Amino acid sequence: MFNGRGMLILLVLTAWTTSVASSAETYQVHFxxxxxxxxxxxxxxxNLELKVDVTQFGQAIDSTSHGxxxxxxxxxxxxxxxxxxxxxxxxxYAKATQTVHSQGKPVSNAVQPVAGKSYLxxxxxxxxxxxxxxxxxxxxxxxxxxxxHLQFLGxxxxxxxxxxxxxxxxxxxxxxxxxxxxxxxGFGNTVGHVDTFGMTLSEVRTIEGVSCGVFQIDFVAKDNxxxxxxxxxxxxxxxxxxxxxxxxxxxxxxxxxxxARGPAGGQYMVNTSGxxxxxxxxxxxxKRF
Numbered sequence: 001m002f003n004g005r006g007m008l009i010l011l012v013l014t015a016w017t018t019s020v021a022s023s024a025e026t027y028q029v030h031f032x033x034x035x036x037x038x039x040x041x042x043x044x045x046x047n048l049e050l051k052v053d054v055t056q057f058g059q060a061i062d063s064t065s066h067g068x069x070x071x072x073x074x075x076x077x078x079x080x081x082x083x084x085x086x087x088x089x090x091x092x093y094a095k096a097t098q099t100v101h102s103q104g105k106p107v108s109n110a111v112q113p114v115a116g117k118s119y120l121x122x123x124x125x126x127x128x129x130x131x132x133x134x135x136x137x138x139x140x141x142x143x144x145x146x147x148x149h150l151q152f153l154g155x156x157x158x159x160x161x162x163x164x165x166x167x168x169x170x171x172x173x174x175x176x177x178x179x180x181x182x183x184x185x186g187f188g189n190t191v192g193h194v195d196t197f198g199m200t201l202s203e204v205r206t207i208e209g210v211s212c213g214v215f216q217i218d219f220v221a222k223d224n225x226x227x228x229x230x231x232x233x234x235x236x237x238x239x240x241x242x243x244x245x246x247x248x249x250x251x252x253x254x255x256x257x258x259x260a261r262g263p264a265g266g267q268y269m270v271n272t273s274g275x276x277x278x279x280x281x282x283x284x285x286x287k288r289f
Contacts, residue, residue: 026167027201027213027241034081040245041288043281046070050274061268069099072112074149075288080122087154088122090133091146113142121146123154163244168213173200195220204241211241217251228258233276250279 047069054062073095080088096112119138122129130146132138138146158180168174176197200216215237223229235251256273 026169027204028167034078034085036078036081039075039077039284039286041075041283042073044070044072044074045277045279047277048274050272053271053273054268055271056262056266056268065103067101069101070097072096073288079120082154084154084156085160087124088120089150089153090118090120091150092118096145112145113139114145117142119146121150121153128153168201170201170203173198195222197221199237207238207240207247210243212247213239213241215239219251219253229256231255235278245284246280246282248279248281250277252277 047067049065049067051063051065053060072093075092075094076086077090078086078088079090080086093112093114093116096115098108098110098112099106100108117138118133119142120131120133120135128147128151130138130143130150137143162176162180166174176199178197180197197219198217200218201213202216203214205212205214217233217235217237219231219233219235221231231253232255233251233253235249235253237246238248239246252275254273254275256271259270259272260267261270262268
């Protein structure tokens with residue numbers, strides 16, 4: 001339904017590939033080549049709460065609630081880079097946990113298999129390679145998690161493309177192209193129609209002695225499949241103006257899916273509604289976890 005990781009990967013890569021110049025009235029983002037040896041620590045929190053109602057012929061059949069909580073802390077260091085960004089990194093997972101609950105009660109509380117482990121990830125053309133530090137291919141479960149997290153490694157960063165040579169003023173809303181919207185949030189082709197995606201520079205504030213731009217995000221989308229899925233997401237993105245580094249990002253809002261199932265004459269409706277909350281915070285310059 002929602003792959004927030006795609007958004008998080010792009011935000012981290014942006015921290016290595018952009019810089020911001022400002023004047024009294026406008027702020028413009030410029031491309032900055034990444035540097036081998038740069039490090040970023042990233043903390044990710046994802047919370048999803050859903051209610052599922054099943055009806056048939058206008059009558060309620062079942063109603064359940066489900067939820068997912070995910071916490072991850074990882075450190076990444078650039079080992080190789082080109083003009084598109086990092087092409088090889090070492091990623092260290094300090095923490096990776098996931099809790100699933102149903103009807104308000106936990107049903108699983110698992111430590112993901114990447115927790116406490118380190119990997120080397122590199123892209124050559126379309127090929128993304130993942131090994132452990134000794135050069136061995138990790139088990140499939142670990143491999144898929146790491147590939148999912150770093151799927152955009154070595155590819156042109158859509159955020160850089162969006163910000164390049166574009167000036168912003170306080171209060172100005174800029175429309176984000178549809179394809180960028182999908183890549184930014186990791187939707188691919190699962191969301192067919194993006195009603196609106198905008199970014200607004202709401203303020204400039206000083207954080208730990210550095211001027212930072214605060215961008216407000218608004219996003220509404222629907223799918224193009226058999227399910228009537230809608231998303232109405234708002235959020236905030238905070239970037240250091242002198243470096244372009246992402247400090248914090250957050251997204252939150254309602255999601256809903258209406259799905260007709262069963263044979264003709266006996267169809268029933270599965271209506272899912274709830275809220276997603278996703279946040280990330282980044283630190284630079286050395287080990288954090």
